[in-house]
Each structure stands twice: as structure tokens, then as C-alpha cells.
Amino acid sequence: MEHNLTIYNTLTRKKELFKPLNEPFVGMYVCGPTVYGDPHLGHARPAITFDLVFRYLKHLGYNVRYVRNITDVGHLELDLDEGEDKIAKKARLEEVEPMEVVQFYSDRYHHFMALLNVLQPSIEPRASGHIIEQIGMIQKILNAGFAYVQNGSVYFDVVKYSQSHNYGKLSGRKLEDLIANTRELEGQEEKRNPADFALWKKAQPEHIMRWPSPWSDGFPGWHLECSAMGTKYLGDTFDIHGGGMDLLFPHHECEIAQSRIANGKEAVKYWLHNNMITINGQKMGKSLGNAVMLEEFFSGNHPLLEKAYSPMTIRFFILQAHYRSTLDFSNEALQGAEKGLKRLMAGMETLKSWQLAVGSTQQKDTTAPLHHCTTAHGSRIQDLISSCYAAMNDDFNSPVVIANLFEGVRIINAVTEGKESLTSDEVIQLQHLFQTVVTEILALQDESSGEQSETVDRLMELIIGLRQDARAKKDWNASDRIRDELEKLGIVIKDTKNGATWETKQSQITR
RNA sequence: GGUCUCGUGGCCGAGUGGCUAGGCGGCGGUCUGCAAAACCGUAUACAGCGGUUCGAAUCCGCUCGAGACCUCCA
Structure with missing residues (x-):
């Protein structure tokens, strides 16, 4: 080997x-x-x-x-x-x-x-x-x-x-x-x-x-x-x-x-x-009476928890520290992990979408502005890959692996904005890296999708369409009403350059 | 008390004798009808005091602080 x-x-x-x-x-x-x-x-x-x-x-x-x-x-x-x-x-x-x-x-x-x-x-x-x-x-x-x-x-x-x-x-x-x-x-x-x-x-x-x-x-x-x-x-x-x-x-x-x-x-x-997980600087343990059950993390139902935290947030939180260090629990730290994970997964989603562009015979439309050939940064992705393996080989240093992945995310976003570019080879290497490291080794999964029914998806498509029509007519009353009422139902509308998307507010549920 | 470990910026957390960790938050910006979201940029650190060294947050000593373990017991 x-x-x-x-x-x-x-x-x-x-x-x-x-x-x-x-x-x-x-x-x-x-x-x-x-x-x-x-x-x-x-x-x-x-x-x-x-x-x-x-x-x-x-x-x-x-x-x-x-x-x-x-x-x-x-x-x-x-x-x-x-x-x-x-x-x-x-x-x-x-x-x-x-x-x-x-x-x-x-x-x-x-x-x-x-x-x-x-x-x-x-x-x-x-x-x-x-x-x-x-x-x-x-x-x-x-x-x-x-x-x-x-x-x-x-x-x-x-x-x-x-x-x-x-x-x-x-x-x-x-x-x-x-x-x-x-x-x-x-x-x-x-x-x-x-x-x-x-x-x-x-x-x-x-x-x-x-x-x-x-x-x-x-x-x-x-x-x-x-x-x-x-x-x-x-x-x-x-x-x-x-x-x-x-x-x-x-x-x-x-x-x-x-x-x-x-x-x-x-x-x-x-x-x-x-090493141990600490809470207020003390080892978390059943016998100490300060342990928070996993079920409580997932439901948010515990006096110490400001909100619910998903399983992947917990996994990411743990992987963001080296296994031989103590890891201190706090709501602030967990919420930081939650947002960081979201950023990582969003970057990965973008990267995945390029696969379609590359693999497709049709050129993607203007929303996929990337991979102009360049020689300037030929080894950058290779360096990233090497750094990830070097970190894993250094006593399973997952925090450093993750830091490298965030550098990858930065590149992905810069390419999306047209500020940087990657060759097709580099895109493929980067995709392979994320697939291998994020999915297979760190085993982080995207939790944001796949929980709604198709009916809900279609309904949301309809509602967003109606709101889009209202906005086109500058009917801000109707547009804002739709947005505000949906928010009351726990659905957040996010306007982007390429139209609106939505997501459930489950990650913001408070007790 | 004994043994051991640790002390990094508002928070979490890497690293290490000279080279930006990273994430969250903050601040500034882009986008936007507004807001949110997203993205970009950016500031703040190495517990304290000595010592070694051309140079220490990184090595050594001391001080302060924090933590872990110290057994089967029924």
C-alpha cells in the first residue's frame, strides 16, 4: 500500500x-x-x-x-x-x-x-x-x-x-x-x-x-x-x-x-x-449529569440548546476538531458549524452542477460561465489534493482537510463569478476531490434537499411563479405578502440573480 | 495528594523556531424594489514573567488558570 x-x-x-x-x-x-x-x-x-x-x-x-x-x-x-x-x-x-x-x-x-x-x-x-x-x-x-x-x-x-x-x-x-x-x-x-x-x-x-x-x-x-x-x-x-x-x-x-x-x-x-467533548470546560458524561442526548440535539429539546441541530451539523462539528483535542460544546460553536457546513455543501452543489455542463453536448446557458482554459494556475487544484491527503496522513487531521476544502469552495465561487477560471481537467479533479473527501471519507451528506414531497415542490414552484409575476408588475404588496406569509409557515424565499429559491426553516426552529 | 494534558483573536478550532490555517460572528462591499439569502474583501491572537536564539506564539524554566485519569465498588 x-x-x-x-x-x-x-x-x-x-x-x-x-x-x-x-x-x-x-x-x-x-x-x-x-x-x-x-x-x-x-x-x-x-x-x-x-x-x-x-x-x-x-x-x-x-x-x-x-x-x-x-x-x-x-x-x-x-x-x-x-x-x-x-x-x-x-x-x-x-x-x-x-x-x-x-x-x-x-x-x-x-x-x-x-x-x-x-x-x-x-x-x-x-x-x-x-x-x-x-x-x-x-x-x-x-x-x-x-x-x-x-x-x-x-x-x-x-x-x-x-x-x-x-x-x-x-x-x-x-x-x-x-x-x-x-x-x-x-x-x-x-x-x-x-x-x-x-x-x-x-x-x-x-x-x-x-x-x-x-x-x-x-x-x-x-x-x-x-x-x-x-x-x-x-x-x-x-x-x-x-x-x-x-x-x-x-x-x-x-x-x-x-x-x-x-x-x-x-x-x-x-x-x-x-479526546473528550467538554461542556463549560468539563467533560461531558452521563455520570456527571451534564450530557446532552443526541435525540435532544436533533429535536432542540434541552435547556442548554437554543435550537435543534441536525446530525450532519454534529458530525461536521466533531470533524472540525482534531480527534485528540478536547472539543468544547456551545450553541455559538454549533451554529458556526451549521453555517460552515452549509457553505461547504453549497459549494459542492455548484461544483456538481458543472458536471452536467462538462458532460453535456449542449453548452450550458449563460448561468454557467466557467472553465476557460488557462495555464496560470495549473497546479492549484493538484496542490489542494496533495494538502488534503497530507492532512489525512498526518494522524487523520480532518480540520486541516476541511480548511483545504473551504479553499476549494472559494475557488468554486470565484469561478462562478467569473473572477477565476479552471481548465476542464481541473474541474474534474476538483469534483473527484470533493466526491472522495466530502462524501466518502468525511461522509458529510447534504441534508437540505429531498425531504419534501413532489407535490410540495410543484406548489412552491407555482407560488414562486405567481410572486415572480407580481414582481414583474412591480406589485410589491402582493410580492411581499407572499414572502411574509410563507415565512410564517416556516418557508424562506431567497431571491437570487437567477430567480427565487426556497427552503424550510427547520434549521431555525426554536423551542 | 499522585500522574498527565492543555491555555491561540468575540466564539469554535488548526499549526508551528522565520512563510495567510479554516469556519462562525463583526466590519466594509457586490447583488436587490426593500429585506433576507448568497458571494467577495477585511481587522483582531498566540495566559503572564524570565531564559535560549540572528529570530519564539512555537524550545526551556517558573507563575497563574483550566481539564482528564487515579481500579470491581454490588
């Missing part, structure tokens, strides 16, 4: 040239959602980040197997007074089967990811469907002597592990510090050392999610599923493991240790971590 893709590897803390283990195949595992609640803006970030990675690797020609799990057992609600399995807790609250909760929120997650134009992963395994694999992995670790059983629970022996391995190498922690700084928590007395972590937990009587195992009726420790499922579907060693920075420690650190012992080798070549 010919490319210069460099990826920031959390493990080495530097950018490395991407070289997969078994070209042209790439294995990528990303920590997916815990399906005990509705997806919020924070969920959109890793999904979109690794969607970008997935799409770009495919674009480069790799055959990518993308595994993103669904956590439906084991994760805990740390903020609850009494720690309890998140899913079991929710189930009891709503008096339904745990699997019903899991199904409901999985479906919701899929629904919203689809709206965000996030591709489905190649495999989406559930933790509850891989209990056998997890038990098998625990057995291997026990056999290797790096775990111990205590009252029906199994714990990983971090102290022993760190004698021969570097526990903490991913997150940059030292075992001594970890032990010294561990908070005193209840129920830790089973562990030989507070740094140890659970591989299997015995279920308490009230616990409704449980599976039989050689040690007790219980459930797997929360770090184990990713190791077990990653190994199962991607092999003992695979290329990329991704997830949010909040999972770096302990989750991914524990994964490294488990897999190292169970499989005898390093599991992951490149560790990628997306």
Missing part, C-alpha cells in the same frame, strides 16, 4: 508510520457503548472518529475488519451510592428483563449512529454472547499463574505481572504510585493488592445478570470482554485498538496485561484514543 499515513500511538506517545501486520488486511477494535442509556454527544465522538479511520483505511485500499463491541454486562455505575451492575440496576428500575433494556438501547444507538452517517462495524459482538470465551481466557490466565480465586471471584495479580512486565506503560503510571494512591473502597478486602482487578465476580443474590462458571455463578470483569472478543475476531495480535481517553486507565491497561498473559504476546500494535 502506497501511502504516508502516520498515526499517533498512545503507547509510544508519538506518530508512527502505519504498517499493518498482514497487509492488505487491517484489524481494528474499538470500545463501543454500554447500552444502559440513550446515546449522548460523547458517544458520537469515538463513533465518528473511528468511522473516519475506518473509511480512510478503506479508501487507501486496506481490507479492514472493524470490530466494535456492545457492552451489555458488567459495567458499573460508579456514582451510585451502592455500586451495582449498570444494566441490572436499570432493569430493576424499569421492571423489565435486562436483555430488554440492552435491546432497546442497542437499537437506539444504532438508530442515532445511522443518522450521523456512521458505518456499521464489520462485527459488533456483545459481551453477553461471549461468556464462554471470557471464561476460557480467565482459565488461561489462572493456568499461567497470574490470577487467583477468592470466594468465587477471580482477580488478576497485577503485582506479580509487573515483576516481569510493565504494567502502566500505556497510561504512563507506576505501580508503586498506583498502590500508594489507591482510594479506600469497600469490598476490596478480597484482593491481595488494591491494584489487582477482577476477571470474574461472584454474583450476589439480588444480582440478576449471572452466568455459571468454574468459580461461581457470576459475571465477567469489565476489562475482559474486549480482550476476549478482540482475540476471537482479530487474533492474538491485531493492528489498531481505539477508544476514548477516559478508557486509557484502567481499562486498556488491564486489557494489555490480560492479553499478554493469556495469549503470550502483545495484543495491539497501535493504540488510538479520542
